[in-house]
Amino acid sequence: MSHKVMHICLSSGWGGLEMYPSRIIPELEHQGWEVHGMALAGSRVADSLRAAGVTPLTVASRGQALLATVRILSYLRRHHIQVLHCHKSSDLRLAALLKSLRPGLRLFFTEHMGVTRPKKGLYHRWAYGKLSRLFSISEATRARNLKAFALPPERIQRLYLGIDPAPYAAGDDSQALRGELGTPQGALLIGLPGRLTPGKGQDLWLEALARLAERAPALPWHAAMIGGLTASEGSDEAYVAELEAKVTALGLNERVSFAGFRSDLPRLLGTLDIVCIPSTNEAFGLTVIEAMAAGRPVIGADSGAIPELLDSEVGRLAAPDDPDAWARQLEALASDPGLRQRLGKAAAERVLRDFTLSAHVAALCTAYTISMESA
Template identity: 45%
Template sequence: MVNKVVQLCLSKGNGGMEFYVDRITEDLKAAQIDVIGICLEGTRINTYMQRHQIPYLAFKSSTQALKHVLRIRRWLIEENVRVIHCHKSSDLRLTALLKLVMPSVRVFYTDHMGGQRPKKSLYHRFAYANVERVLSISQATHLRNIRNLPLPSERVVCLPHGVDINKYRPCNDERFIHTKRAELGVPEGAVIIGLPGRVTPGKGQDVWVKALLELDPALPFYAVSIGGTDYASGGEESFYSELQAMIAGTPLEKRISFLGHRSDLPEILPALDLVCIPSENEAFGLTIIESMACALPIIGSNTGSLPELVDEASGVLVGPHDINAWAKAMEAMVRDETTRHAMGKAARARVEQHFSNQRHVKRLIEYYKISADAG
């Protein structure tokens, strides 16, 4: 039976993949699974591992980690580790070498992207040869992985992300909601249209802003973007500047806020009235199920993984670049409080049933155990 797992992520990024490593470390520890880590120095992953107070090895670069494969082997033997869970495709180079010097170790790889191109070259066959399971985070990426990876289909499985439904939940404290809305600068009586996500072209804030500009100025709405606007917080500064130029001099200028990265998202979401997710090709969309867990109706793109997450009861899906459709969907939702509440209630129920972190971790540990028992 497995009781210790390495979380391996040699990433310098600050996005969903890195946040997942943070969350899964916390969830596994809560499930009495010991976690140790391998990361790069000075990265967000390094910070997470320090905060969770887990043993870890940190390297200056991926190349340095590869050069120290024997050192890593000794450490894993000392720690009595049998399972490695990695999260970045380039990290499969390291796991492939570790398999050569530690044949008994079992490797899992969560593909957080679901690439569009085939990976069946000699190198990819070597890198994926000893991966026990590729864990796809949505049905959309699962199908692509079966098609594109050099593995039998039974070794490619679908394991959607989960959200902590106790942390992300509706708030019935009207006083708290009122205080939070005031803190965000929202006028009294306004319907808040939120968009959680790093400000980058892939998240579709430009579509959102263009649709907001088409709304009737008499409509009682206020728009809030929650997510990094600079490189340090995962955003793209030039794209953010373009959005500001779109808004400047328009009525929207006084009816929209870009909050930047916030650590209090579980408190902000329940204060919103609806959430927009205009990403064109979301591999999964954790912010979607976080919002749904807070009983928020969703307006999303009808592409990528969103149709798997949002059904007709919990939201509305439109074309990712159809500005007019986005504007109409937002206007209809702003005007119809009854529908917003009904969809929000259905969204919460859907997450509880299909996308809780307890469900995710239980399935993940089952895969770990099957692997360990097989050895």
């Protein structure tokens, strides 16, 4: 009989945290685990679990989940589920209660966001004290977690995220796809993929592009901002309006396009000549390794976890508050095709070595198994 795990994500939002359970389900199953899920009824998380082949146990709200404790315990017993894995701190109220009532459960939590304040009060000591392991998705977040939680260091494990590199390696540098992004024939294509929200750095990036135009007026380039434009797509509509106004104010209307949400990001990344990730404080930087897997040279913000992913062998870093530094890095890469090719090749090789989904899930399964064996 295969081991069984339930992933709990009672979130009504939609971002990397919410996408994570469905993203790893196929690999978990490939590595011999039977996966169950729990989500809010009508949420995109629930829909994503179904799309991954898992029919989730659903509740109307987090409050209703607490009231449904007996029903949830019955489900766990009926399906012989040994492991619970949570992804939002608010879900730990339920998970810790379930473990209190059924001590044999093994409880895990992935800290996706990076804590900003201590969590050492009585409640936090009780809830987080039930954990077999707290996963930090970078060294930067692990350092913060070691300070924030009243847990011994051995129970706070750094576990980098991973991707399946195959769809990104396929790429697509067709002129037709470049044309969809408004790129003139022969122009260099610079892209910034990600949610359009404050903190992702699109405003600084636009300043850098304006300075690039001043520094190298003869350089032919086009820039595409790739990400949903509406709240339902995870973006901040007021911020989007600010960015649109800034494009006009900087005189970049002919050189910057808003690509909107794209479901074909692996294919799209392959057509970019340079990828920019100017986020001010990424807990990991999944888009960074996606671009690396596509063999693209990446300029990333020298903050958060991004420096753990990028070094001078595979990309470039620039201060997240210095548009001149970004303009200099853009000019250096834009004017040197050989450098772009070398960085992109080394970046793709690093993903294969350090950031694959199969390796991530294998480490996850090892942690699950060790916890059960030590029960």
